[in-house]
Amino acid sequence: MEKKTIIKAPSEILYREELEALKKIDSGKKPPGWQLSPNAVRTFILGSGKSELKNQDKAITVQQKFYGDDSLIDRCIVTLISNRGLLLVGEPGTAKSMLSELLCAAISGTSTTTIQGTAGTTEDQIKYSWNYALLLSQGPGLASLVPAPVYTGLTEGMIVRFEEITRCQPEIQDTLISIMSDKILHIPELKGEQSTVCAIKGFNILATANVRDRGVHEMSSALKRRFNFETVFPIKDKQIEMKLIHEQTTLLLGEVDIDMEIPLNVLDVLVTTFHDLKNGQTEDGIVIEKPTTVMSTAEAVAVGVSAGIDAYYFGKQRLEPGHIARQIMGTVFKDDPEDMKKFRHYFHTVVKKRANQSREWKDFWNSAQWLERK
Ligand SMILES: Nc1ncnc2c1ncn2[C@@H]1O[C@H](COP(=O)(O)OP(=O)(O)O)[C@@H](O)[C@H]1O
Ligand SMILES: [Mg+2]
Structure with missing residues (x-):
C-alpha cells in the first residue's frame, strides 16, 4: 500500500529544527512558562537574516516567516507576557492565523490548543465537557472530565488560540471574561478544591478576528478590556x-x-x-x-x-x-x-x-x- 503522508504539519513540527537550534543558543531571560526568550521568539518569526545557528554541528538559518511591520511582532510578544490577552484583527488573508500559530509554537511549544470560533461554538468546546459513560458510572470527578483548550492551556501553562472569536455568540465569548481576569476556571460540577482550577504561568489567550466579520457578533466592552488589539495590515510593498x-x-x-x-x-x-x-x-x-x-x-x-x-x-x-x-x-x-x-x-x-x-x-x-x- 502507498505510504500515507499528512497534508500540513503544525508549525512546531514543521520548524522543529529551527526551534531546537534557537532553544540551544537562547541565553535570554524567559518569561515564566515560556519555552523561549522574547528575542528568540522574534527571531523565529522574523528570521535570523544571514547569521546561522548551530544545532549538533549543523548550521541552520532561521527563515523569515512574517513580512511587514516588525514592531508588530514586538508588541504581540509584550502583550502575551502581560496579563492581557492578544487580539489580532484585520482583513482576511493578512496572516493573522499564521502569526498566532507561530507565536504559540515558539512560546508554548504547541500551536494546536485551539478553539475554532463559529456560530455554533459552545462553552463545552471552550472550557471542558464530560465523558458521560464515566460520569454515570463513577460520578463527577477529574477522571470523567474531558478537557477543552482553555482547561488544557490553564493547567499546562500554555497559550490558547481562539480563531475567529467574533463569529461566536457574544454570551459564549463572554465566558472568557472571568477566566481572563481572575485566571481561574470554576467547575461547579466538582466539589471542594477540585472545583477551582488556577492558571499556571504561561497561560494566555491569543485570539484572531476578521474585520469583515465585524457586526456578525460584536464583542462586549467588558471582554474588549481584557484584550490588547493589534491590527495586521496587508503587505503594501x-x-x-x-x-x-x-x-x-x-x-x-x-x-x-x-x-x-x-x-x-x-x-x-x-x-x-x-x-x-x-x-x-x-x-x-x-x-x-x-x-x-x-x-x-x-x-x-x-x-x-x-x-x-x-x-x-x-x-x-x-x-x-x-x-x-x-x-x-x-x-x-x-x-x-x-x-x-x-x-x-x-x-x-x-x-x-x-x-x-x-x-x-x-x-x-x-x-x-x-x-x-x-
Ligand atoms: N505579512 C505576511 N507575511 C507572511 N505571509 C503572509 C503575510 N500576509 C499574508 N501571508 C500569507 O497568507 C497566508 C494566509 O494567511 P492566514 O494566516 O490564513 O490569514 P488570516 O488568518 O489573516 O485570514 C499565510 O499563510 C501566508 O502565506
Ligand atoms: Mg485566519
Missing part, C-alpha cells in the same frame, strides 16, 4: 509581496509533489492584477472599480498554486499567464455577479491595452476570452 507569493507558491506546489519553476514575469501579471483591483487604480493612474471580493496575499498564493497545478497536469509543465487567467475566477470571485462585471471591465480597459505591449499580458488577455461568456 509590491516587491516583498512578489517574493512572498513566489516562496509560498513554490512551497505549496512542492507539497503536492510538483517541482516547478515559477517565472517572475508571469508572477508579475498575477500580482499586478491583484494590486490594481485591490487599490481601484493601476500604477499609471487608470481608475477601476474595486471588486467586493477579498484580494489578499493568501488569495494570490491560491491562484498561483491552482495555475501551477493546471500548467503541470494540463499544460507543458511551464507556468504561463494563461494558466493564471484560467484559475483566477474560481479562486477569487465567488458569488457576486457585480464583481464579474468589474473584472470584465478591467480586462477590456487595462489588460487589452497592456496586451499590445508585452507577451505576458497578451497571453493573459487571450486566455481570458471565455470571460465574455460568463
Whole structure:
C-alpha cells in the first residue's frame, strides 16, 4: 500500500529544527512558562537574516516567516507576557492565523490548543465537557472530565488560540471574561478544591478576528478590556509581496509533489492584477472599480498554486499567464455577479491595452476570452 503522508504539519513540527537550534543558543531571560526568550521568539518569526545557528554541528538559518511591520511582532510578544490577552484583527488573508500559530509554537511549544470560533461554538468546546459513560458510572470527578483548550492551556501553562472569536455568540465569548481576569476556571460540577482550577504561568489567550466579520457578533466592552488589539495590515510593498507569493507558491506546489519553476514575469501579471483591483487604480493612474471580493496575499498564493497545478497536469509543465487567467475566477470571485462585471471591465480597459505591449499580458488577455461568456 502507498505510504500515507499528512497534508500540513503544525508549525512546531514543521520548524522543529529551527526551534531546537534557537532553544540551544537562547541565553535570554524567559518569561515564566515560556519555552523561549522574547528575542528568540522574534527571531523565529522574523528570521535570523544571514547569521546561522548551530544545532549538533549543523548550521541552520532561521527563515523569515512574517513580512511587514516588525514592531508588530514586538508588541504581540509584550502583550502575551502581560496579563492581557492578544487580539489580532484585520482583513482576511493578512496572516493573522499564521502569526498566532507561530507565536504559540515558539512560546508554548504547541500551536494546536485551539478553539475554532463559529456560530455554533459552545462553552463545552471552550472550557471542558464530560465523558458521560464515566460520569454515570463513577460520578463527577477529574477522571470523567474531558478537557477543552482553555482547561488544557490553564493547567499546562500554555497559550490558547481562539480563531475567529467574533463569529461566536457574544454570551459564549463572554465566558472568557472571568477566566481572563481572575485566571481561574470554576467547575461547579466538582466539589471542594477540585472545583477551582488556577492558571499556571504561561497561560494566555491569543485570539484572531476578521474585520469583515465585524457586526456578525460584536464583542462586549467588558471582554474588549481584557484584550490588547493589534491590527495586521496587508503587505503594501509590491516587491516583498512578489517574493512572498513566489516562496509560498513554490512551497505549496512542492507539497503536492510538483517541482516547478515559477517565472517572475508571469508572477508579475498575477500580482499586478491583484494590486490594481485591490487599490481601484493601476500604477499609471487608470481608475477601476474595486471588486467586493477579498484580494489578499493568501488569495494570490491560491491562484498561483491552482495555475501551477493546471500548467503541470494540463499544460507543458511551464507556468504561463494563461494558466493564471484560467484559475483566477474560481479562486477569487465567488458569488457576486457585480464583481464579474468589474473584472470584465478591467480586462477590456487595462489588460487589452497592456496586451499590445508585452507577451505576458497578451497571453493573459487571450486566455481570458471565455470571460465574455460568463
Ligand atoms: N505579512 C505576511 N507575511 C507572511 N505571509 C503572509 C503575510 N500576509 C499574508 N501571508 C500569507 O497568507 C497566508 C494566509 O494567511 P492566514 O494566516 O490564513 O490569514 P488570516 O488568518 O489573516 O485570514 C499565510 O499563510 C501566508 O502565506
Ligand atoms: Mg485566519
